[in-house]
Amino acid sequence: MTDPERLDATELGAFFALMEVSSLVQHAVDQQLRTDGGLTNVQFKVLMTLREAPGGRLRMTDLADDLVVSRSGLTYQAGLLEKAGLVVRTPSPEDERSTTLSLTAEGRQRIEDVLSGHIGVVRRLLIDPLSRREITALGEALTKVRDHLRADPPRSAAPRARRRNP
Amino acid sequence: MTDPERLDATELGAFFALMEVSSLVQHAVDQQLRTDGGLTNVQFKVLMTLREAPGGRLRMTDLADDLVVSRSGLTYQAGLLEKAGLVVRTPSPEDERSTTLSLTAEGRQRIEDVLSGHIGVVRRLLIDPLSRREITALGEALTKVRDHLRADPPRSAAPRARRRNP
DNA sequence: TATTGTTATACTCTATAACTATA
DNA sequence: TATAGTTATAGAGTATAACAATA
Numbered sequence: 001m002t003d004p005e006r007l008d009a010t011e012l013g014a015f016f017a018l019m020e021v022s023s024l025v026q027h028a029v030d031q032q033l034r035t036d037g038g039l040t041n042v043q044f045k046v047l048m049t050l051r052e053a054p055g056g057r058l059r060m061t062d063l064a065d066d067l068v069v070s071r072s073g074l075t076y077q078a079g080l081l082e083k084a085g086l087v088v089r090t091p092s093p094e095d096e097r098s099t100t101l102s103l104t105a106e107g108r109q110r111i112e113d114v115l116s117g118h119i120g121v122v123r124r125l126l127i128d129p130l131s132r133r134e135i136t137a138l139g140e141a142l143t144k145v146r147d148h149l150r151a152d153p154p155r156s157a158a159p160r161a162r163r164r165n166p
Numbered sequence: 167m168t169d170p171e172r173l174d175a176t177e178l179g180a181f182f183a184l185m186e187v188s189s190l191v192q193h194a195v196d197q198q199l200r201t202d203g204g205l206t207n208v209q210f211k212v213l214m215t216l217r218e219a220p221g222g223r224l225r226m227t228d229l230a231d232d233l234v235v236s237r238s239g240l241t242y243q244a245g246l247l248e249k250a251g252l253v254v255r256t257p258s259p260e261d262e263r264s265t266t267l268s269l270t271a272e273g274r275q276r277i278e279d280v281l282s283g284h285i286g287v288v289r290r291l292l293i294d295p296l297s298r299r300e301i302t303a304l305g306e307a308l309t310k311v312r313d314h315l316r317a318d319p320p321r322s323a324a325p326r327a328r329r330r331n332p
Numbered sequence: 333t334a335t336t337g338t339t340a341t342a343c344t345c346t347a348t349a350a351c352t353a354t355a
Numbered sequence: 356t357a358t359a360g361t362t363a364t365a366g367a368g369t370a371t372a373a374c375a376a377t378a
Contacts, residue, residue: 005282011293014305018292021308022188024315042368060337070370075338077368089337097336097377116171126184127177129314130307137303139180141296142187148295149190208345226360236347241361243345255360263354263359 025125032121037114038084042067042077044118047086047103047111056103059092063101086110191291198287203280204250208233208243210284213252213269213277222269225258229267252276 007015026041033039039047049066050056058066064074078101081087086107092098127135173181192207199205205213215232216222224232230240244267247253252273258264293301 005285007285007289007293010302010305011289014301014308015288015292017305017308017312018184018188019192021311021315022184022192024312026185026188040368061335071337072339072371073369079338092336095336095378099337119171119173122181123173123177125315126181126311127173129311134303134307134310135180136176137300138307139176139183141300141304142183143179144300145187145292145295146183146190149187149291206345227358237360238348238362239346245361258359261355261359265360 021126025122028121028125029118032117033114036117037110039110039114042069043081044114046074046077046081046101047107050087050101050103051108051111056108057100060089060099060101081107187292191288194287194291195284198283199280202283203276205276205280208235209247210280212240212243212247212267213273216253216267216269217274217277222274223266226255226265226267247273 030041033041033044037044045067046063049063050058060074060078061071064071067074069077078087078089082089086104088102088104089099090102092100130138196207199207199210203210211233212229215229216224226240226244227237230237233240235243244253244255248255252270254268254270255265256268258266296304
């Protein structure tokens with residue numbers, strides 16, 4: 001199609017706008033999570049992932065894979081969250097090697113405390129400035145890109161080989 | 167308009183797609199910069215900002231403001247870049263307190279070495295999957311959001327008060 | 333032997349505060 | 356007094372490798 005080593009003004013504009021907007025939104029969200037719930041973004045993701053999981057619990061390794069972090073990194077974050085009472089670590093009955101990380105009632109409450117502000121930030125910064133039409137167009141374009149990225153993951157984003165009980 | 171504490175499926179989809187796409191693209195770009203030029207994203211930004219500046223040079227403080235980092239943080243990065251020969255620090259003649267950071271020939275070359283791969287990644291991941299129409303729509307929506315974000319900066323993203331020689 | 337999770341450790345990056353030198 | 360830049364220092368977070376327990 002076009003020269004692969006060049007981007008025209010429209011293409012470059014879309015790229016720069018994407019990076020700037022996501023960075024500003026991310027920054028605002030980080031701040032909101034910290035202010036409203038004393039959570040970092042990673043910690044929020046841990047809690048949200050647990051909440052989505054059946055029973056609000058996941059094995060450490062599976063969770064680490066979901067979040068694409070090292071197991072030792074997750075151990076560190078789980079320690080912080082457990083100390084805060086938002087999560088508990090319990091040995092798994094079926095496999096004594098495993099640890100199950102479970103959301104506590106406090107953890108669920110913390111998500112509640114934070115979620116409406118979270119949504120508020122997103123709405124105010126990203127949604128409100130756009131017409132319905134533009135939101136749809138934005139979502140469709142980005143979803144298309146995401147599907148391509150997932151189909152052909154850029155090396156480092158590739159999910160780890162998932163070892164399931166054989 | 168709508169309930170500020172809720173986002174419908176379309177709105178939520180746009181938000182999630184934005185965060186996932188930007189994160190994957192950022193990750194791919196980081197890797198490309200590291201592989202092709204041994205540069206982190208911050209270092210690349212330093213070099214690019216210098217290249218855009220008249221004479222390829224900027225005062226440390228001005229550069230720190232541009233990049234929204236602390237001066238000590240920039241000192242650290244400037245040290246790395248200088249050790250790599252991509253940049254030189256020279257005392258300013260007009261104001262003996264100031265240090266001017268300048269791009270070296272090597273620094274310019276390094277940008278060249280990295281830039282086509284950089285553009286290639288962006289094209290391959292973000293541009294190629296989209297039609298021309300979609301690229302335009304994406305850029306327009308994001309530009310609109312960006313303009314709003316800049317007009318009403320989310321606290322922490324506010325540019326610092328710029329002290330100019332009074 | 334392989335896997336789970338933790339620990340010990342090292343490294344990168346960032347920022348705050350103290351400091352030096354100019355203005 | 357105020358500003359420019361560096362340095363000393365500390366803190367957060369990440370990962371790799373070694374380890375203990377279990378499969």
